[in-house]
Amino acid sequence: MVQYFKTIWSGIATTFTGMKITLKHLFTKKVTIQYPDENFPLPETARNRLFMEMTKCIGCKNCAKICPVNCIDIETIKVSPEDPHKELHRNGKERKLWVPTFEIDFAKCCYCGLCTEVCPTDAIIHTKEFEYSEYNRENLVYKFHTLTPEQTEEKRRLLEELDAKKEKEKKQDENKPGNKETPGEKRE
Amino acid sequence: MESINFLYELLGKNALTITLVVILPLGFVLIYALVAILAELKTSAWIQERLGPMRTGPWGILQPVAEVIKLIQKEDITPAKADKLLYNAAPFIVFTGAYSAFAVIPFSEYFAPSRIDLGLFYIFAVGSISALGIVMGGWASNNKYSMMGAMRSVAQLISYEVPAAIAILSIVVLTSTMNLQEINKLQTGWFWNWFLFGGPGTLAKWWIVPFTIILCMIYFIAALAETNRLPFDIPEGESELVAGFHTEYSGIKFAMFFFAEYAYMFVVAAILTTVFLGGWNSPFGNLMQGPGWGVFWFIFKGFSVVMVQIWIRWTLPRFRVDQLMYLGWKILLPISFVCFLIISLYVMLK
Ligand code: SF4
Ligand code: SF4
Numbered sequence: 001m002v003q004y005f006k007t008i009w010s011g012i013a014t015t016f017t018g019m020k021i022t023l024k025h026l027f028t029k030k031v032t033i034q035y036p037d038e039n040f041p042l043p044e045t046a047r048n049r050l051f052m053e054m055t056k057c058i059g060c061k062n063c064a065k066i067c068p069v070n071c072i073d074i075e076t077i078k079v080s081p082e083d084p085h086k087e088l089h090r091n092g093k094e095r096k097l098w099v100p101t102f103e104i105d106f107a108k109c110c111y112c113g114l115c116t117e118v119c120p121t122d123a124i125i126h127t128k129e130f131e132y133s134e135y136n137r138e139n140l141v142y143k144f145h146t147l148t149p150e151q152t153e154e155k156r157r158l159l160e161e162l163d164a165k166k167e168k169e170k171k172q173d174e175n176k177p178g179n180k181e182t183p184g185e186k187r188e
Numbered sequence: 189m190e191s192i193n194f195l196y197e198l199l200g201k202n203a204l205t206i207t208l209v210v211i212l213p214l215g216f217v218l219i220y221a222l223v224a225i226l227a228e229l230k231t232s233a234w235i236q237e238r239l240g241p242m243r244t245g246p247w248g249i250l251q252p253v254a255e256v257i258k259l260i261q262k263e264d265i266t267p268a269k270a271d272k273l274l275y276n277a278a279p280f281i282v283f284t285g286a287y288s289a290f291a292v293i294p295f296s297e298y299f300a301p302s303r304i305d306l307g308l309f310y311i312f313a314v315g316s317i318s319a320l321g322i323v324m325g326g327w328a329s330n331n332k333y334s335m336m337g338a339m340r341s342v343a344q345l346i347s348y349e350v351p352a353a354i355a356i357l358s359i360v361v362l363t364s365t366m367n368l369q370e371i372n373k374l375q376t377g378w379f380w381n382w383f384l385f386g387g388p389g390t391l392a393k394w395w396i397v398p399f400t401i402i403l404c405m406i407y408f409i410a411a412l413a414e415t416n417r418l419p420f421d422i423p424e425g426e427s428e429l430v431a432g433f434h435t436e437y438s439g440i441k442f443a444m445f446f447f448a449e450y451a452y453m454f455v456v457a458a459i460l461t462t463v464f465l466g467g468w469n470s471p472f473g474n475l476m477q478g479p480g481w482g483v484f485w486f487i488f489k490g491f492s493v494v495m496v497q498i499w500i501r502w503t504l505p506r507f508r509v510d511q512l513m514y515l516g517w518k519i520l521l522p523i524s525f526v527c528f529l530i531i532s533l534y535v536m537l538k
Contacts, residue, residue, distance in 0.1 A: 008519055015504065022235045022503040032239040 047111045048130040050104055052144040056090055056123035059097035063115035063124055071108035072115060075101035080158040085151075090121075099145055100152040106132070107140040197298070209301050213290040220491075221450040225252040228498050235502045256443065264439035271328040278325030279437065279444035285317030286451040293458045294369045296468050296482035307368040308356055311459060312349070315414065318452060319345045322423065325445075326433035337432025340509065341423035344413055347516035348420075352410035354524040355403040358531045359383050359463050372467035379471035384464040389538075396534045399527040404464045406524050408493075411456035413516070415449060417497060419504040422512060457493035458486075465489050 033040055042048075059076040077098040087095040115124050134140055147155070199205045226241075229251060233240030241248030266275060292307040294300035304310060319342055326338020362383065363371050374388055375381050384404050386393040413420035424432035434445045461467055466489075468482030476485075507515070 008523075015500075018503045019499060022499065025237055026231070026234045028237060030234070030239050031237050034239070034242060 042128050042130075046128055047113045047126045049106060049127050049132060050109070050115070050124055050142075051127045052102060052104070052124045054099065054102070054123075054144060054146045055087075056121045057099055057102065057119075058089065058095075058121055058123075059099045060120060062118040062120065066114045066118045068112060068114065069108045069110055071105040073101060073103040073105070074099060077152070077155045077159055080155070080162045082162065083155065083158050085155075098147060098152075098155050100147045100155065102144040103141050104144065105141045107137050212299075213293070213295075213301060214287070216295075217287065217290065217447075217451050217454070220454055221447055222252040222256070223491075224450050224453065224494055224498075225255065227495060228501075231495070231498050232502050235499075259443040259446075260440055262439040264441060265436070267330060267436050269330045270436065271330070274324045274328035275436075276441070278321050278328060279441040279448070281321030281324060282318045283321075283444050283448040283451065285314055285319075285321055286448045286455060288314040288317065289452075289455040289458075292368055293455070294372055294462060294467060295486055296479050297369075297372075298479045299483070300369055303367070303369060305365070305367045308360065308366045308371075308459070308463070311455070312353055312356075315452075315455070316345070316349070318448065321448075322433050325437065329433075329436040331436050333429045333431070333435045334433050337423045337425070337429050337435070340425075340429075341416060341433060343509075344416070344420065344423065344512060344516075347513060348410040348413035348520070351406050351516065351520035351524045352414065354521070354528050355407040355410065356459070356463060358403050358524070358528040359387075359400070361528070361532050361535050362387050368462050368467070372462055372469060375466040375469050376477075377469070378473045379466065382464060382466040382469075382471075384466075392538075393534070396531055399530050400464070402523065403527050403531075404460070406520050406527075407460060407464070408496075409515075410520060411460065412497060412500065413512070415452050415456055415497070417449070417453065418501040419507050420512060421506060422509055425506060427506075453494055453497055454490060457490045457497070460493050461486060461489040465493075 059074065061074050061076065064070075064072040064074045077100055079094075079096055079098055089095060111126075113126060116122075116126060132140075196205055196209075226249060230240045230248075241251035244250040244254045266272060289311045291302045292300060292304060292310055322341045323338045326334040326336075326341070329335075359371075360366055363374055365371060365374075371383075375383060377388065379385070381388045383400055386397045386400050416423050421432075423429075424434070426432075429435070434442055437445060466485075468486040470476040470481060470485055
């Protein structure tokens with residue numbers, strides 16, 4: 001019997017305690033942030049959309065190799081010595097590799113930040129930009145290369161010429177007497 | 189004592205005024221339901237420290253309208269194996285049950301749609317029609333969850349109808365009338381004349397005050413259970429029964445169920461207001477007493493009770509079925525009986 005009334009009493013008391021708590025919460029400051037109108041300040045280390053600065057990039061492809069989802073696409077062309085177009089890096093050294101393609105597909109990117117860690121020149125960094133949704137997935141492939149297609153064609157041609165020249169020189173070297181080794185001779 | 193209806197007084201009793209009297213509460217229910225839905229959304233949000241709807245209209249006040257429009261637009265699906273007639277009729281029967289109760293609710297000294305002497309009895313009678321509609325809906329949906337929800341709903345209604353009726357009966361013993369308008373008139377004066385505080389009478393009534401307060405609580409709890417609201421919403425119990433008896437309903441028919449729930453919430457709040465809280469009487473004697481103030485006080489008190497229902501909904505978790513039965517049969521029923529006996533004793537000794 002005593003137990004019965006104790007149960008009832010605790011039922012009533014706990015209900016009122018609960019109601020007191022919810023009443024208190026009714027008037028506390030709300031935590032909602034009205035997102036598009038107001039924004040939450042991003043932390044210093046926020047990892048959002050990447051940015052790549054072409055003048056810093058040396059084309060080492062480290063970032064493309066480490067990327068866990070293979071979303072960085074890089075193509076490099078060696079700089080031909082005959083190329084009249086020279087470019088200097090930040091540290092004053094001459095560019096060794098042209099980077100005609102540098103694309104990051106943000107539809108795939110998981111914002112792990114590994115690429116920024118491995119980049120030897122800090123060319124690739126995270127920005128605080130995160131509002132860049134698109135209606136078309138193609139638009140999420142960002143192109144960071146600065147060379148125009150014509151320039152790329154030009155560089156490629158120069159490199160091919162260089163290669164062809166080297167090849168020719170090699171052949172000429174091989175054709176020089178005394179320098180010729182035939183398989184037959186080796187066997188003897 | 190005749191209760192007065194201002195429309196009949198002004199325009200005479202003819203077909204037009206009768207229609208008006210019938211439609212007036214409907215207009216009230218429509219507006220009230222929208223307000224109550226907004227109140228529910230906002231209260232739930234604030235209790236959880238959110239802001240709630242903010243985008244539809246200034247401060248989100250058009251959200252309930254948007255929801256109604258959404259529900260009306262939605263496809264109205266009838267399951268292939270459902271019993272078409274019962275399935276389609278159920279939501280309307282539920283709403284009819286809730287709306288019929290408005291026939292005797294005294295909004296003001298000068299307005300109660302009907303003036304039958306068995307007002308309270310009538311409300312209890314038509315209140316059960318909603319349960320019928322729920323069972324019909326649950327059965328006709330041909331879905332096990334709906335069926336279980338409907339069965340639970342009936343079990344719950346039967347268990348809680350009894351203590352609710354006894355709590356009200358105890359007050360009827362005090363008033364010796366079932367006419368809601370007259371119960372209101374008895375409570376004229378200061379708030380200590382309300383039946384929550386023992387009703388009119390000399391200071392000799394002090395020893396029944398705790399019991400009338402307990403009766404009020406019993407009625408409130410039982411009324412919560414009858415409206416199928418948390419913590420008594422086991423007929424819906426979304427975590428166990430998908431959505432209970434209205435699992436299969438969509439579109440406008442679901443809206444009817446929804447609407448009926450809110451209408452019924454106001455009905456029980458109105459009964460509580462009339463029987464325990466002085467109805468349209470001002471709590472401050474003759475201050476702010478009058479026909480216009482009457483409507484204000486009645487709606488204010490009724491809506492406050494609805495707000496408490498909403499508040500409790502967002503405070504307490506759902507009961508288990510056995511706990512529900514325990515509370516109904518082993519706690520509310522015996523205690524309401526004891527209170528009933530004590531109040532009868534008081535009336536006999538008076
Ligand atoms: S952040 Fe991670 S996933 Fe995104 S490009 Fe860099 S390495 Fe790839
Ligand atoms: S790791 Fe840095 S320098 Fe190397 S290719 Fe990527 S961005 Fe360029």
